[in-house]
Amino acid sequence: MSRVLMLALLMGLAANAPAKNPVKLKVGDVAPQFARSDLQGQPFDLKAQRGKIVLVDFWASWCAPCILAIPHLSQLQKKYGARGFQVVGVSMDDSANTTKETMRNIRFSYPVVLGDAKLGNFYGGVLGLPLQFLVGTDGKILAIRSGEFPPTALDREIAAALKR
């Protein structure tokens, strides 16, 4: 069996296996892939974003700092989208209805998918919000941010990443 086929099989097994002991991700790791329908009704595939700078934003309706960050993220999407930047929101709400209710009240200029414990574990455990992963054009993690932080810092970080 070729190495490529073996690797593909192992990756498939890993993707379907429960992540009982998730590995803490660090800068330089490849961002775990996920593909889901977003809550706006379109398919979203992280792998299809290769070549772009991607911000994976874990958030939830109950997370006040996350809610306050959404307009800034929407602005960044508008500002840098044409230059190859993409935000994807991953809602960690307990139900899709809660997220949809939030999305009726706040305008998102980027796709939002519903996360769950499995996806959280793939990302090393999403055990506190806010949590963001900035992913480079090669799919590797450029930065990990947890907790509150000023949107201006993120703006600078994205601008720098797009210049690379």
Add this chain to the structure above:
Amino acid sequence: MRPAILTYLLAVLLLAPQTASAAPGDALTIPAAVQIQPVELAAMLKAGNAPPILQVGFSVMYQQAHIPNSQYAGPGNKDDGLLNLKSHVDALPRDQLVVIYCGCCPWEKCPNIAAAYKQLVGMGFTKVRVLYLASSFGADWVDRGYPVTRGG
């Protein structure tokens, strides 16, 4: 009105219907005397004399990881979550030591913990301890190597 301010107001309105009897920020009203530090609770677990421990946050977080033998009894920011909490402790003697924790967000932004604390005090519990997680359950418990049970 500036968009940012409008957004803030929207956020407050949005969060308000989910709030049972406390709001983000109310954790700051929880007395220091009833807070328990992670190192203290970890020592109790290690010694095998931990009291009932209840996670009063969100189930998607509990499903990923929680303190061993803790039960899910949330979320504290919703009325049905507080009913869930009540059902978990109703049969306990009111002088039973009980520990609650959340860690969904930074302590001062947690929408659950203060409401859960008030619920227990309101039920007459006299020995409620609230696990102080400054940043999050991940940062202040899991990443420090304290014991964790994975999966729901």
